[in-house]
Amino acid sequence: MGRPTTNVTVNPDPRRLEDEFLKHVAALRRSHPIGPHLILAPTQRLLDRLAQRMAQQFGALAGFHLHHHHSLSVALGEEQGSTFLREIPQPWLAIAFLQRLDPRRSSFDRFLRDHPRSLPSLFATFRDLRDSGLEHGPEPASLRSLSPGGRRTMALFVEYQHLWQTLESRGFADTAIRARRARKHVQRSSSFVSFQHYGAYDLIGVHLDLVKSLLAKFASHLWIPGDPGTQDQSLATTFLHELGVPPPRFDETDFVPPLIPWTSLPDPRWEVRFALRLALRWVKEGIPLHDIVLLSRNPTSHGEALARECDRLQLPLSSSWKVLERGSTAHLRARHLLTSMASPGRLPQTLSDLQRQAESQNLETLSSLAAAMTDSLPQLDDLWTDPPSDEWLPWMEQALDAAQAPVREDSDPGLTVLDLQQARGLSFEHGIWLGLNEGLFPRQPREDSFLPDRDRLRLREITGCPVPLKGSSRREEELLLRLTRHSVRHLQGTLAREDGRGRVLSPSPWLRNFGDPSQVDFVPSHPLAATRELRERTGLLRFPEVLTLHGLEQDVDGLRRRAQGNAEALPFLAEGIRMVRETERWTAKTLPYDGHFGSFAGSFSATSLTDLSRCPLQFAMRHRLGLRPEEVVDEGMELTARETGILVHEVLHRFYDGSLPESDAEQTRVDAIRRRLNQLFHEELDQVLATRRVPLAWRNVRGEMWVETLTRFVLEDLNRWRKHHLRVKLLEEKHRVTVQWGDPVPVTARFDRILIDDAEEEWVQDYKTKPVARLKDQARLQDCLRGRDLQLAVYWKIRQTQGRRVGRLEYVSILPERRRDRPVSEEDPFVSLEVKKVEEHAADIDRVFHTLQQIAKRGQYPMLSGSSPRANGEEACGYCDFRRACRHSHFASVARVESEEPFRPYYELRRGPEASS
DSSP states (O other): OOOOOOEHHHSSSSHHHHHHHHHHHHHHHHHTOOOOEEEEEESSSHHHHHHHHHHHHHHTTEEEEEHHHHHHHHHHHHHTTTTOOOOOOOOHHHHHHHHHHHHHHHOHHHHHHGGGGHHHHHHHHHHHHHHHHHHHHHOOGGEEESSSSHHHHHHHHHHHHHHHHHHHHHBBHHHHHHHHHHHHHHHHHOOSSSEEEEEEEEEOOHHHHHHHHHHHHHHHEEEOOTTTTSSSHHHHHHHEEEEEEEOOOOOOOOOOOOOOOEEEEEHHHHHHHHHHHHHHHHHHOOOOOOGEEEEEOOGGTHHHHHHHHHHHHTEEEEEEOEEOOTTHHHHHHHHHHHHHOOSSHHHHHHHHHHHHHHHHOHHHHHHHHHHHHHHHHGGGTSSSSOOOOHHHHHHHEEEEEEOOEEEEESSSSSSSEEEETTTTTTTTTEEEEEOOOOOBTOOOOOOOOSSHHHHHHHHHHOOOOOOOSSOOOOOHHHHHHHHHHEEEEEEEEESSSBSSSSSOOOOOOOGTTSGGGGGGGOOOOHHHHHHHHHHHHHHHHOOOHHHHHHHHSSSSSHHHHHTTTOOOHHHHHHHHGGGGGEEEEEEEHHHHHHHOOOOOOOOOOOHHHHHHOOHHHHHIIIIIIIOOOOOOOSSSSSSOOOHHHHHHHHHHHHHHSOOOOOOOSHHHHHHHHHHHHHHHHHHHHHHTTSSSSOTHHHTTHHHHHHHHHHHHHHHHHHHHHHHHHHHEEEEEEEEEEEEEEEEEEEEEEEEEEEOOOOOOOOEEEEEEEOOOHHHHHHOOHHHHTTTTHHHHHHHHHHHTTTTTOEEEEEEEEEEOOOOSEEEEEEEEOOOEEHHHHHTHHHHHHHHHHOOOOOOOOHHHOOOOOSEEEOOSSEOOOOOOOGGOOOOTTOOHHHHHHHHHHHHHHHHHHHOOHHHOO
């Protein structure tokens, strides 16, 4: 009996391919009403799309079996009565493999035993080999042409294969085992009248072999997305050749995809915001929401912003995007519970207790992991002795770290969001393609460190198995580009100019393949231009956007008054004003800077006066507009500077506000102080870690260092108290006074602490988590008179106005020891500004404050370019959260501002009293 017939249809337009497919399915229903017919597709999403179209046309799907490759393998096994094969939990696989390593055999085994966290990458290499169909390792003699690293990897691959033979006998399987069993079941199956393979343009290894076996058994039809007359034609020809199917005659097509318009936006957040407004405009024009798609090469770069914006707009979202749970509150709680539950007792009991505790705390990921490990343990308990916690605990932690959660889960269908792989074969009316930036598309290929492409090519020659190459992804990237163009009838592209942290991004070099770079639609970053752009392009503006536009076109004071009654207005205003950061297209002759933000009539604080003196533009952003820039959070081992400062302040406040430990024995007193600080520190740290994405290792590493640092400081501080007979007068108190600086000015300050000596003179002190050297630069009278640092001077002025006698003004350096192998600094942590000199220059200090008050009263804020001298004598700006709002990098602008009368007194202040005189 000859091979059943196989027909082929190739079309570049997914809609036309779908229509031809549905016509063919209708004919099958007429000829074989009860089937059964097998429909196979590479992804579940594509199957869902086909099922939806078939249900719309036929009403019911009786007689049709829709599967992707993995589910077909399971279904065929169940049909033949095969034993159900389950997935093995990753921790058990890692431990079972580690048991097979022998450090005496090779240095590679020893390396893996010492660095077990490299095993997931090694397992990925092994999966490539198994999925390619390489069931047994090549003959050792044939491996001599591989690199030394390749030979070591292949030697361990043999051990890995033997392990899976054992695991298969215990009822476990991976993709390769399921596909191999499915091929055997196909030979015994006679249940399908026809076989339809839809949407695949390339298959390798075990999946390719499975499809071959189906083609040899049943009458088949292949439905391939591709573009005759292009590289897709050669790709389809190669695919059909691998399947053993003669290629059909490719008819020339008149399908010419249009050029894609693309828009340049400030950063990924504004890409998402622009895309969603555009989608809503399309819905307003009558396009169903489910017929609109958002596409991205890298979902995680837009995932958080997308979920946040959809929540704001109350827009339903249909997405299979997932992000790592690592760093979430639930993840931190799960890691903490896992560590606390680990015990040297019996593993089954430990897992059972862990599962019960995780369920009681609603830690679903940890609960399901413990349940899977518990269920599979009886089938594996003879592969190893009861492993101690230090062997299985790291693997459970790694499994938790690798767990993913969907970006958003909505029960109702909504806006479809896909990556380019998920969009293969689908069709949509309208779409927005996000992130057309270099590095995202095409992605940067990376070779496998365990088995580089040179060794993979050699294995192809030796074994004939299509071992995938990691470093040559260009063909697939080009194919995804063309398929994406064909999938959406009206496609809009966007790209970001920055990544959200100030790093410049470049357009993808492939944009020229389907768009005209000279016709890019450039959306400026200034909020006035951006909100106008949203209004003109989408016709939709939320209330905060209307406020922002109104305020920028008219006056900020009016904007703030109007915004008071709307809770969501001010956060958006903060984002809008933050977009002033960019200076694109600014020249010396355009957009003259007047620094006008409106008159400031509020009270000053020590912090705001220091900000005003250091950089008036920062003062305007922070205190005039009420903006708080986002701090760059280190997702590794650190808290932000602000979090650290608050933490240290609260610990010291609570310590000094309580009863101080006293003892005749010095060591007893030191131990009591350390215990008290340790208790306070961890109580305050728990408050931070409840909402903060910091690994719990911070508690053990930096937390211990901070406790030792605080203990060392407190001991030195209390010894100083005894030496000078000091006692506490106030701790963490806020004071408000009216100071005469030409005009009466309300000034507030929060004093960290004020001590008093036997002469009833006050020691005003402010805690700083900075090194002593930096504080010495701040506590100089010269810098005070030039407006570079005013905090201690403000404290002195407030206490003088209150009629108090100030004996000392001090910064107190509290800094953790960075490295344990270095001796503790012997520098005195108390850095003083000499009160006698401050009193001698009281009139000069008053003039500094009066100058700053007049700047704020006028409401026009000059620019300042930091304090680092440039080669030409100009000053260069250092890092600033608002640096992109400033035009200091344009020398013509700086020169013009310095010559303007409203700003001249400030620059005279910065140059110092001797220059102004």
